[in-house]
Amino acid sequence: MSKSKMILAVLASLLLTTLAGTAYADYALNFPEPVAPLTQQMYDLHMLTTKIATIIMVIVIGIVAFVLIKFRKSKGYEADQNFHKSTFGTWSWTLVPIIVLGIDLTIAGSATDALQQVEDYSQKADVTVKVIGSQWKWTYEYMDDDIRIVSNMLPKEEAGDNYLRAVDNPLVLPTGKRIRFLHTASDVLHAWWVPQIVYKKDSIPGYINETWTNIQKEGTYRGQCAEICGTGHAFMPIVVEAVSPEKYEAWKAEKLMVAEAAAAEASSDKTWTKDELYARGEGLYNTNCSGCHQVNGTGMPGVFPGLVGSKIATGDIDAHINIVLNGKAGTAMAAWAAQLNDLELAAVITYERNAWGNNTGDAVQPADLKSARK
Ligand code: HEC
Ligand SMILES: [Cu+2]
Structure with missing residues (x-):
C-alpha cells in the first residue's frame, strides 16, 4: 500500500468508528443532560468553549492548508521579504492577540459567574x-x-x-x-x-x-x-x-x-436465639464487613485478617465485641459503635462466631453490647 492510500484507510476507519459510536443513543457524543441550573450553566460553558475551539480549529487548519498549497515551493514561490512592512503585516501581530484576549474574556465572563454561584452559600438549604x-x-x-x-x-x-x-x-x-x-x-x-x-x-x-x-x-x-x-x-x-x-x-x-x-426492637430486652442472630448477621456482614474480610471470611493475606478460625472471632467474646465496637486505631478496622445498633452488632458478631466453620455456638445478645458500650 502506498503512503497516501494508508493514510486514507486510517482516516476512513476513524470516521467509521465515530459514526458507529453515535448509533448507541445512550453513549451519545456529548455529556449527559444537566438537570440543575448550575450544572446547566457549566454545560453551556462547555458548549461555548467547544464551539469557539472548533471555529478556531477550522480557521487555522484552513489557512495552513491554503498556504501550503498556494505558496508551495514546487510552484517556484519565493517568500515575501517585506511582508512585515505592509499594513496587514504590521497590524496582524497586534490584532491576533487582541482577538484572542477578547475570546478569553468571553469565556472567563461566563465562567466567573458560574464560579461565584458555586461558592454562594448565602441561601438557606432546604x-x-x-x-x-x-x-x-x-x-x-x-x-x-x-x-x-x-x-x-x-x-x-x-x-x-x-x-x-x-x-x-x-x-x-x-x-x-x-x-x-x-x-x-x-x-x-x-x-x-x-x-x-x-x-x-x-x-x-x-x-x-x-x-x-x-x-x-x-x-x-x-x-x-x-x-x-x-x-x-x-x-x-x-x-x-x-x-x-x-x-x-x-x-x-x-x-x-x-x-x-428498628431502634425499638434493638433496645427491647428480648433474648434472641443463635439462629435469629445468625440470619440477621449474615446480611449485615455481607454489606458492611465483606469488602475487607471477604464473603467467605478469609480476608486478604497481609492486608485484612481472615476471620476463619481467627483468635478473636473464635476466642474471648469481650475482645471480639471490643474490636468491632471500637475498631483498632491506625488500621482500616473502623469503630462500628456509631454505625450499627446493638442488635445489628450482636447479630454480626454472632454470625462471625458461627460462620465458615467457626462453630463456637455463641449467641451474643444486644444486652452484651449495651453493657460493653458503657
Ligand atoms: C475497611 C476494611 C475493614 C472493614 C470494612 C472491616 N474490617 Fe474488621 N478488620 C480490618 C483490619 C485491617 C483488621 C486488623 C486490625 C489489626 O491490625 O489488628 C480487622 C480486624 C477485625 C477483627 C479481628 C480479627 C483478628 O483475628 O485479628 C474482627 C473480629 C473484625 N475485624 C470484625 C469486623 C466486622 C464485624 C466488620 C463489619 C461490621 C469489619 N470487621 C469490617 C479491616 C476491616
Ligand atoms: Cu472512592
Missing part, C-alpha cells in the same frame, strides 16, 4: 446531606432528620446492565429544593461525582467541603467516585433518586418509621 466516602461505599446522613443511608454497589447478578452503576440504597432527594451537600471521607480521599445534578469537590478525611444544587427534574442520576481511592475505587458507584417533594416527604416518613421500629 435539605442538608452529609456525604461520607469510605473504602468502598458511600454513607448519607440527612442532617435535619434521623436518617442514615449506607449505599453499597450491587453485585453483577443483581445489577444486570447497570453493573458498576447500581447500588442497593440510593440517595433520595426532592426536586425544586435547595440541597446542600457536606463532603467528607472516613479513610482516604474520595470524590462524590454526579455530573447531571452537581459539580464536584473532593471528600477529604477531617475536612468538610460544601456543594449545592437544585434539581429540576425527577429521575435517576448516576455517578461514581472520581478520586482514586484504592483497589475498590471502581466499586463505589453513586445513584441519586430525585422525586417530587410530596413523594420525598412520604419516603422520609416511611424511613423514619422503619428506623424507629
Whole structure:
C-alpha cells in the first residue's frame, strides 16, 4: 500500500468508528443532560468553549492548508521579504492577540459567574446531606432528620446492565429544593461525582467541603467516585433518586418509621436465639464487613485478617465485641459503635462466631453490647 492510500484507510476507519459510536443513543457524543441550573450553566460553558475551539480549529487548519498549497515551493514561490512592512503585516501581530484576549474574556465572563454561584452559600438549604466516602461505599446522613443511608454497589447478578452503576440504597432527594451537600471521607480521599445534578469537590478525611444544587427534574442520576481511592475505587458507584417533594416527604416518613421500629426492637430486652442472630448477621456482614474480610471470611493475606478460625472471632467474646465496637486505631478496622445498633452488632458478631466453620455456638445478645458500650 502506498503512503497516501494508508493514510486514507486510517482516516476512513476513524470516521467509521465515530459514526458507529453515535448509533448507541445512550453513549451519545456529548455529556449527559444537566438537570440543575448550575450544572446547566457549566454545560453551556462547555458548549461555548467547544464551539469557539472548533471555529478556531477550522480557521487555522484552513489557512495552513491554503498556504501550503498556494505558496508551495514546487510552484517556484519565493517568500515575501517585506511582508512585515505592509499594513496587514504590521497590524496582524497586534490584532491576533487582541482577538484572542477578547475570546478569553468571553469565556472567563461566563465562567466567573458560574464560579461565584458555586461558592454562594448565602441561601438557606432546604435539605442538608452529609456525604461520607469510605473504602468502598458511600454513607448519607440527612442532617435535619434521623436518617442514615449506607449505599453499597450491587453485585453483577443483581445489577444486570447497570453493573458498576447500581447500588442497593440510593440517595433520595426532592426536586425544586435547595440541597446542600457536606463532603467528607472516613479513610482516604474520595470524590462524590454526579455530573447531571452537581459539580464536584473532593471528600477529604477531617475536612468538610460544601456543594449545592437544585434539581429540576425527577429521575435517576448516576455517578461514581472520581478520586482514586484504592483497589475498590471502581466499586463505589453513586445513584441519586430525585422525586417530587410530596413523594420525598412520604419516603422520609416511611424511613423514619422503619428506623424507629428498628431502634425499638434493638433496645427491647428480648433474648434472641443463635439462629435469629445468625440470619440477621449474615446480611449485615455481607454489606458492611465483606469488602475487607471477604464473603467467605478469609480476608486478604497481609492486608485484612481472615476471620476463619481467627483468635478473636473464635476466642474471648469481650475482645471480639471490643474490636468491632471500637475498631483498632491506625488500621482500616473502623469503630462500628456509631454505625450499627446493638442488635445489628450482636447479630454480626454472632454470625462471625458461627460462620465458615467457626462453630463456637455463641449467641451474643444486644444486652452484651449495651453493657460493653458503657
Ligand atoms: C475497611 C476494611 C475493614 C472493614 C470494612 C472491616 N474490617 Fe474488621 N478488620 C480490618 C483490619 C485491617 C483488621 C486488623 C486490625 C489489626 O491490625 O489488628 C480487622 C480486624 C477485625 C477483627 C479481628 C480479627 C483478628 O483475628 O485479628 C474482627 C473480629 C473484625 N475485624 C470484625 C469486623 C466486622 C464485624 C466488620 C463489619 C461490621 C469489619 N470487621 C469490617 C479491616 C476491616
Ligand atoms: Cu472512592
